[in-house]
Amino acid sequence: MIAVADLAVHYRDKCAFSGVNLSVPRGTVTALVGPSGCGKSSFLSCLNRLVDMVPGARASGRVELDGCDVLDPRLDLVAHRRRVGMIFQKPNPFPLSIRENIAFPLREHGARDVGERVEAALRAVGLWTEVNDRLDRPALGLSGGQQQRLCIARALALEPSVVLLDEPCSALDPIASGVVEDHVASLRGRYTVVIVTHNLAQARRIADHTAVFWVRGGVGYLAEHGATPQVFGSPRTDVAAAYVSGSRG
């Protein structure tokens, strides 16, 4: 579903990563792992074109989503970002009520049946029973884990086909992290998921495929990509072997 060929990102004259070739089959979960600064977030930013928002940043190569050229300057960004939802490390609910966090973007996109879709989205992340008696209270009053699930619900309400997550659990306590992880795992099949995680055990638990990024001479690259059991069980490259065993990175 996603096909990436010879992708690179530059920030002015600094190359963040280059030469990345990767494909992501529909309905699967792919984990991106690797040491800090190897280009994982920059890679994700190409998939939803958030890279355009960074002054001086430039993506080159090819990214196809269902055959559509994602890096085409004429791409309809509003429609594209509706298809490609994004969840960040730090939960970022709007400073609005719980209900409006989901209803507002739905209305912006001209959706109908907003009330029903708010409920369905909250149910999908297990929040409905926790918050249905206080939908009009501020979302910022929720716990960190609840806020992150609300952000996932907000993304899912727009019915994306791809969900990108950049370390969605790393700002959460272990219990909230486990709950969010279970919801990410439950996206398999219905959504195509790419998740950046520093938690190798988490990648092992939830990812069908794992991509190990690495840095050489200050430039990130894709060191290894394969089925998760292969990458962890019989890595083909020395860096992936060292990284997954915890001896490097």
Ligand SMILES: Nc1ncnc2c1ncn2[C@@H]1O[C@H](COP(=O)(O)OP(=O)(O)OP(=O)(O)O)[C@@H](O)[C@H]1O
């Ligand atoms: N806005 C920016 N301007 C300049 N350089 C940047 C910018 N964002 C990232 N970089 C550089 O690009 C490289 C890759 O950064 P990126 O944030 O993609 O790495 P990462 O793998 O997500 O790291 P981390 O695990 O710490 O989040 C790094 O060298 C970083 O300093």
Ligand SMILES: [Mg+2]
């Ligand atoms: Mg990052």
